[in-house]
Amino acid sequence: TRRVEYTSWSDMIERIERRLVEILQSEVVKSGSPKFAIFVFFGYAAIIHIYMFMRDLPRCLPFFNLISDRLRSSIEALNLANLHKDYPEMVLWILLMGGLGSSGGPNRGWYAKLFAETCIAAGLRGGNTIAYALAEYLWSDLYRSPVTIGFWNDVARAQGMEGGSYDVKRLTDHLSVAVFNAPPEMLVEIEE
Secondary structure, eight states: OOOOOOSSHHHHHHHHHHHHHHHHHOHHHHTOOGGGHHHHHHHHHHHHHIIIIISOOOTTOHHHHHHHHHHHHHHHTSOHHHHHHHOHHHHHHHHHHHHHHTTTSTTHHHHHHHHHHHHHHTTOOSHHHHHHHHHTTOOOGGGGSGGGHHHHHHHHHHTTOTTSSOOOOOOOSHHHHHHHOOOHHHHHHHHO
């Protein structure tokens, strides 16, 4: 086993980014075989997660919509229900990342609808239930911060729960307050 020493948080994230790109560009994954599709889905979702929640890039960058669009194209090429049976938490998280990455873009409604349908099929309704279901896999309260309210509103509508239990949480730690707690006057813009 090779042990890698990281000198900083940034170095660690950079190494993960490089490995994700290697996975996405590998010949095996690019072969298009359905059994490797989960690697493509995970790679795109992880890139969205890294840049949105670990690198704190502005959510309005076209980059997020580009990656979200590539993920959507990959998902549409396969039967997601079969993958969901084998990887239930991972598929749910992948759809969540696609939806959060497409905020403000044309794909947000598509992801919200598919995410809502997948949640219903798994018996999940409401933000707390989803958070609990993904807690063992990968979950962050940043996913339900005020800047993500538009996506959660779309999910609630898709599940027929408008005004339901998909509330967002204002965060209190020093890092996420400035980045993820949109001022109330911005929430109207974010929802659009």
